[in-house]
Amino acid sequence: MKVLGTVGLPGSGKGEAAAVAREAGVPVVTMGDVIREACRDRGLDPAEHHGSVATALREEEGETAIAERSLPLIESSLEEAETVLVDGLRSPAEIERFEDAFGDGFVLVSIEAPFETRAERLADRGRDDTDLNREALRAREERELGFGMGEVMDRADVTVQNTASLESFRERIRELLEDDL
Numbered sequence: 222m223k224v225l226g227t228v229g230l231p232g233s234g235k236g237e238a239a240a241v242a243r244e245a246g247v248p249v250v251t252m253g254d255v256i257r258e259a260c261r262d263r264g265l266d267p268a269e270h271h272g273s274v275a276t277a278l279r280e281e282e283g284e285t286a287i288a289e290r291s292l293p294l295i296e297s298s299l300e301e302a303e304t305v306l307v308d309g310l311r312s313p314a315e316i317e318r319f320e321d322a323f324g325d326g327f328v329l330v331s332i333e334a335p336f337e338t339r340a341e342r343l344a345d346r347g348r349d350d351t352d353l354n355r356e357a358l359r360a361r362e363e364r365e366l367g368f369g370m371g372e373v374m375d376r377a378d379v380t381v382q383n384t385a386s387l388e389s390f391r392e393r394i395r396e397l398l399e400d401d402l
């Protein structure tokens with residue numbers, strides 16, 4: 222059993238890593254989807270309220286709120302697959318929760334690239350307005366670092382520098398999914 226968790230600042234390549242996993246038949250649990258679902262439960266539009274609902278969940282249910290809500294999804298995926306990718310850890314408490322649940326089977330991967338590289342890639346992606354706006358990107362980044370993401374990145378088992386070609390990054394992720402770590 223292997224649960225590969227990813228962490229990384231906006232535009233670092235988490236979505237690409239998740240896409241590589243899906244292509245390899247590895248189930249993906251996206252912690253952001255758990256938040257989007259909580260938004261809908263509260264009758265709020267995820268596009269607008271994603272950040273505030275994430276904060277509210279942590280205030281109401283504790284630092285592990287989103288990890289806790291992700292666990293049943295991970296566990297049911299593990300019934301069908303040997304490896305699962307969990308996209309988007311944010312806080313140290315979440316690492317501890319997953320280490321408790323999966324022991325050495327939990328492997329944390331930090332995906333890293335400099336601000337300028339990420340800003341350019343996001344501008345090319347252009348998924349939404351914040352992708353095009355450097356100030357909004359900085360604000361998003363600060364909010365995420367406020368949840369302790371820097372510490373999560375420092376505690377990763379493996380760091381992947383996503384500074385070269387997309388194909389070489391995808392290859393590195395395929396290796397991490399396949400290798401015994």
Ligand SMILES: Nc1ncnc2c1ncn2[C@@H]1O[C@H](COP(=O)(O)OP(=O)(O)OP(=O)(O)O)[C@@H](O)[C@H]1O
Pocket residue numbers: 229230231232233234235236237238342343345346383384385386387388390
């Ligand atoms: N090595 C690379 N070379 C070129 N483009 C890349 C590389 N890695 C990722 N990209 C592109 O950069 C953009 C951002 O990557 P991705 O969507 O995976 O980031 P993310 O970490 O999921 O960001 P967010 O948290 O904002 O969703 C995407 O369009 C992706 O295809």
